Amino acid sequence: MPDLFNLTDDMNSYFNTLPKSLQVTIMQSGAKINSLADLKAVAKEFSGRENTEKE
Secondary structure, eight states: OOOTTSOOHHHHHHHHHSOHHHHHHHHHHTOOOOSHHHHHHHHHHHHHHHHHHHO
16 A cells, blocks of 8 residues: 555645545555656556446
8 A cells, every 4th residue: 555644745736636536546556656656657557447447
């Protein structure tokens, strides 16, 4: 699980713009997120999965 207590301000701001369902998916994923770039990549990957599952 990402350590949401140690996100940078930029990471936290970006995370808070994501849909709640995607935030939950990321939190439950166990993904290693160490930077804003990591967070964006994980969000992109999971948002693609969510869109695929809805079709």
